[in-house]
Amino acid sequence: MTTLPVKKEVYMETSDVGYRVDGCEKAVVILTLYNNGTIRTCNQAGAALLGFSVKELVGQSITRLLPQLIETKLVESNRTNSYLRFLSRLDHPFEVVGKRDVRFANMIFFNDMKYLDQHYLRVIIRPVW
Numbered sequence: 001m002t003t004l005p006v007k008k009e010v011y012m013e014t015s016d017v018g019y020r021v022d023g024c025e026k027a028v029v030i031l032t033l034y035n036n037g038t039i040r041t042c043n044q045a046g047a048a049l050l051g052f053s054v055k056e057l058v059g060q061s062i063t064r065l066l067p068q069l070i071e072t073k074l075v076e077s078n079r080t081n082s083y084l085r086f087l088s089r090l091d092h093p094f095e096v097v098g099k100r101d102v103r104f105a106n107m108i109f110f111n112d113m114k115y116l117d118q119h120y121l122r123v124i125i126r127p128v129w
Contacts, residue, residue: 029065029096029125032113035075037062040120049127051099062123065096066108078119084110096125104128 029046031039042057050057050065063070074081087094088109096106104127111122 028127029123031057031062031123031125033062033074033121033123035078035119035121037069037074046125049098050096051102056099065098065125066094067097068094074121075119080110080112080121093128094125096127 027045027049030043032041109124
């Protein structure tokens with residue numbers, strides 16, 4: 001478990017399930033995407049937060065969860081689209097659509113990752129409570 005400073009008095013611990021702020025556990029969605037936007041992996045707590053099972057999400061397009069990305073090119077020159085990285089650094093709120101069309105605001109982080117010489121996108125969705 002890693003402890004990250006959030007504010008001067010608040011510390012956030014991260015784990016595979018989510019994060020803990022001032023002792024209160026919050027789930028996050030952690031997705032790995034192929035460069036074409038297809039979901040490769042999803043954490044179980046994240047899938048549950050969206051109302052899906054992991055099996056239901058794997059193989060779906062990220063636009064199922066983030067419809068505003070339909071017209072957006074996710075990868076440029078084997079790197080995450082610079083505009084998406086810019087928005088995530090600004091804590092730009094995105095609307096995520098869960099199962100049964102449940103919508104909620106989120107902070108989303110786009111990261112590049114490489115595994116066995118293959119480029120993937122890591123997308124972390126943190127609900128705004």
